[in-house]
Amino acid sequence: MPIRDRLRSACLREWVVFLGGMPAGVAVGALVLSVFGITDTVLVWHTTAGDVTTVPAGLLGSLLAAKLLLPPTEQVRWARIPATTGDAWPGARFGGAALVAAPLLLVAGEVLRIRYHYYFPAQLAAVAGDRGLILVSYALYSTGLLLLVPAFLAFANLIKAELPGWAFWGATLAVLGDLVRLFHEGVNHLALHLVPVDGLAAATHGVSATYQSWYVFYPLVFADNLGWLVLAIGAYRARVLSRLPAIALAVMAVHSSGVLKGSDLGSLSADLAICAALVPLGVARYRRAAPAARTTRLGGWAALVALAVLYAYHLLVVLPHSP
Secondary structure, eight states: OOHHHHSOOHHHHHHIIIIIHHHHHHHHHHHHHHHHTOTTOEEETTEEHHHHHHHHHHHHHHHHHHHHHSOSOOSOSSBOOOTTOOOOTTHHHHHHHHHHHHHHHHHHHHHHTTTSOSSHHHHHHHHHHOHHHHHHHHHHHHHHHHHHHHHHHHHHHHHHTTOHHHHHHHHHHHHHHHHHHHHHHHHHHHHHHHHHHHOHHHHHHHHHHHTTOOOTTGGGTTHHHHHHHHHHHHHHHTTSBOHHHHHHHHGGGGOOOSTTOOOOHHHHHHHHHHHHHHHHHHHHHHHTOOOOOHHHHHHHHHHHHHHHHHHHHIIIIIGGGOO
């Protein structure tokens, strides 16, 4: 009897695929590397063989589990925009643009700092030697996290047409977790700017002494990891994403988060995986946008111009006098 027939509940099979297939694949990959004694071998940019194989091994494990447990045929080629999708905020245009821009900004931020070790002493040392690059890197990444909020809501709106419960809980967990990560970015901003003000040694000591201090959002630090999983399963069940992009989206559940976390090939692979899942969906969502009323278009352009002027003022006037 096929395994998929033994697990009669479709929901249970999907949880096994998305939640169990990935760690099983990672464990098998780690075992293979351990047998050959190359787990801690540094390949490039301080990234070990174990770091590099985490995402590919997790993907392969999930795909193999999907092959065994999920129906052999799919109704969606890659991504689908439901016909009954509403116009709730953030809307088709802003939501579609956020689905495209957010993962690309995350990738750009990680690429810029990938040459430096991901742990905080190396991140602080990098500011001392290459301040502009590191600050731009963190700025891009913070902007990507900010745009994930409308991206999550736009994504949940697509799932809501078929499965409102999955959409609600997926978006709730993902947005809460993303806001915790934005809180971390605020801590990162202060820590990085302590280097030129107080010196590298003092900044490193201050971060080290307080790194594991408890804070009110700490219990929610893994909420976004679970949110990615719930959204991935909901998108697959609602036929918004097919099997491969849904599994690629779930890969983000293994992405590390915290204060002054840098980048390596493993975390970059996870960001590239969500690009593959969300960017085509965002493009499709943007293209399916209904024509906007003239007053709506004028109001939107006026708001964009006002924001551009405000941002230009800060770049040209405030930033040159900033410490």
